Structure formats: C-alpha cells, structure tokens
Amino acid sequence: MSERYSRQREAIRKELKKENRHPTASEIYEAVREEYPHISIGTVYRNLTEMKNAGEIVSIETGSHAARHDGNTSDHCHFICRMCGNVLDICDGGCSALIPDAEKESGGKIENCSVTFTGLCSECVKMMDK
Amino acid sequence: MSERYSRQREAIRKELKKENRHPTASEIYEAVREEYPHISIGTVYRNLTEMKNAGEIVSIETGSHAARHDGNTSDHCHFICRMCGNVLDICDGGCSALIPDAEKESGGKIENCSVTFTGLCSECVKMMDK
DNA sequence: GAATAAACAGTAATGATTATCATTACTGTG
DNA sequence: CACAGTAATGATAATCATTACTGTTTATTC
Numbered sequence: 001m002s003e004r005y006s007r008q009r010e011a012i013r014k015e016l017k018k019e020n021r022h023p024t025a026s027e028i029y030e031a032v033r034e035e036y037p038h039i040s041i042g043t044v045y046r047n048l049t050e051m052k053n054a055g056e057i058v059s060i061e062t063g064s065h066a067a068r069h070d071g072n073t074s075d076h077c078h079f080i081c082r083m084c085g086n087v088l089d090i091c092d093g094g095c096s097a098l099i100p101d102a103e104k105e106s107g108g109k110i111e112n113c114s115v116t117f118t119g120l121c122s123e124c125v126k127m128m129d130k
Numbered sequence: 131m132s133e134r135y136s137r138q139r140e141a142i143r144k145e146l147k148k149e150n151r152h153p154t155a156s157e158i159y160e161a162v163r164e165e166y167p168h169i170s171i172g173t174v175y176r177n178l179t180e181m182k183n184a185g186e187i188v189s190i191e192t193g194s195h196a197a198r199h200d201g202n203t204s205d206h207c208h209f210i211c212r213m214c215g216n217v218l219d220i221c222d223g224g225c226s227a228l229i230p231d232a233e234k235e236s237g238g239k240i241e242n243c244s245v246t247f248t249g250l251c252s253e254c255v256k257m258m259d260k
Numbered sequence: 261g262a263a264t265a266a267a268c269a270g271t272a273a274t275g276a277t278t279a280t281c282a283t284t285a286c287t288g289t290g
Numbered sequence: 291c292a293c294a295g296t297a298a299t300g301a302t303a304a305t306c307a308t309t310a311c312t313g314t315t316t317a318t319t320c
Contacts, residue, residue: 061191107252
C-alpha cells in the first residue's frame with residue numbers, strides 16, 4: 001500500500017547514509033542533482049519530513065542556519081561550531097539515559113531527546129589564537 | 131560607551147523575566163506593544179540577539195516553529211510538546227555535567243549545552259486517549 | 261497495456277529572521 | 291541647559307528556509 005518506490009527517495013536515502021555527514025536540505029538537493037538533474041527541492045523537503053516522521057532520520061536545529069539531517073539514529077550528541085557551522089558527532093551516548101527522569105517530571109510522553117553543544121571546534125579555536 | 135539605556139530593551143527584559151515563560155519574538159513584540167505601541171519587531175529581534183550574545187538569555191530552537199526565549203539561564207532542560215507547541219522546564223540539571231567529556235572528545239571549546247526533549251505533554255497525552 | 265493514485269517538478273506563497281536607512285533619543289561635555 | 295556625537299529605534303525591504311499548490315509523470319495493480 002502506502003510507500004511507493006521512487007528513485008529520488010532512494011538517492012536521498014543514499015546521501016544520508018554516508019558516514020559523518022550532516023547535510024542541509026539544499027546540500028542534499030545539490031548532491032542528488034548530479035544523478036537526477038531535474039529533482040525538485042520540494043521533493044527533498046517532502047521526503048525528509050516523511051523520513052523524520054518514520055524515525056528513519058533525525059534533524060538537528062542549528063538556530064541561525066538551515067536544519068541539518070543525520071541518517072545515524074543511534075544515541076549520540078552533536079556539537080555545532082558557531083564559527084564555521086560544522087556539525088560533529090559526540091559519541092557520549094548519554095542522551096536517552098536522561099529520558100526516564102524527564103518523563104516522570106513532565107508527566108507526558110517523551111519520544112525523543114536531543115543534546116546539542118555549541119562553541120568553537122578545534123580548527124576554529126586555532127584560528128582564534130593567531 | 132557600549133550599551134546605552136533604552137526603555138524598549140528594558141521592557142523586553144521585563145517580559146523575559148516573568149517566570150516559566152518561553153515567549154517567541156512576536157509574543158514579546160505583542161506584549162511590549164501594550165506599553166510602547168510603536169515598538170518595531172526588528173527592535174525585538176535585535177535586542178534578543180544581543181542579549182543572547184551577552185549570555186543574558188537562552189534561545190530554544192523548536193524546529194518547525196519560531197524560536198523561543200528563556201530569561202532563566204540556570205542549568206535546566208526543555209520539553210517541547212509536538213502537539214500543542216508548549217515548552218516546559220525540566221529541572222533535571224544534567225546539562226552542563228556533560229560538557230567536560232564532550233569538550234575532550236571534540237578537541238574544541240564548548241560554550242553551551244542544550245538538552246531538548248520532544249514528545250507529548252501530559253495534557254496532549256490525555257487528548258490522545260479519547 | 262490501461263487505470264489509479266502516489267510521487268514528482270516547478271514554482272508561488274509563507275513565515276521567521278536579518279539588513280538597511282533615515283530619524284529619534286540617551287548621555288557626557290562645555 | 292544646549293548641543294554634539296552616536297547608539298538605538300521604527301518602518302520596511304530583503305533574505306532565506308520551508309511549505310503549499312497544481313498540473314504532469316510514473317510505479318503498481320489488474
């Protein structure tokens with residue numbers, strides 16, 4: 001029934017499965033365009049929303065810039081450099097451990113936990129010293 | 131030199147100091163407008179950005195909706211209900227405890243840590259049962 | 261290989277946020 | 291107190307990410 005195959009979605013999935021990448025919607029768009037020059041940015045957004053709802057991917061809000069997407073849904077945190085905007089995985093694994101307590105306190109149903117660090121990455125720290 | 135007094139900024143500050151509120155820029159705009167009907171939405175955004183840079187307030191990215199702001203900068207987490215959009219404080223206090231390890235792993239300088247839970251608040255869970 | 265509906269491309273619309281610029285109003289000095 | 295200097299403002303245009311719409315294509319079922 002529901003989900004029907006499409007090469008565009010397949011290409012988007014492939015892009016999100018590359019290791020250690022956290023692409024924005026338009027980065028995905030540009031990458032997939034190499035193979036499917038006619039893909040529409042709307043198609044990218046629609047599929048990202050669907051995959052997110054399906055729990056297949058996770059999105060990272062950066063605040064000032066476009067949201068980034070991560071095909072790795074294992075328990076890990078993110079570090080966003082406020083200088084260069086790069087996103088780094090922090091494999092601390094402490095995220096979901098916080099859920100039980102938080103759920104008790106809120107009285108609701110917690111479905112997801114996101115831990116985001118912001119600051120300067122090692123590269124940008126070096127730049128500052130100069 | 132630097133920061134000069136302004137009544138508009140004072141009014142924005144006052145709005146952010148009210149307990150347990152997490153207003154969006156336009157909610158602050160509407161509230162301050164009662165006292166200063168001519169305040170501009172741009173003034174609200176400019177002051178929010180400055181206060182954020184000064185570490186005086188914290189902003190909470192909601193993903194799909196407008197960013198929310200919190201005058202309470204003490205170590206606590208947030209719970210965003212994906213149904214009604216409300217933001218709840220979770221006084222878990224586990225955020226900054228994660229920083230040292232994460233800093234070591236990243237090799238950079240971590241300035242901030244934000245822990246956000248998403249799911250359904252107690253009110254919305256009740257709604258679902260019906 | 262036709263019928264059906266999901267998915268698409270292309271693009272307009274929206275909403276949040278930022279930038280611009282002429283004007284206003286704090287603040288220190290004579 | 292008048293005034294000069296300049297930070298902050300109001301109004302609004304511009305930008306950017308994201309969503310919505312519409313007519314067309316294409317995967318799937320028979």
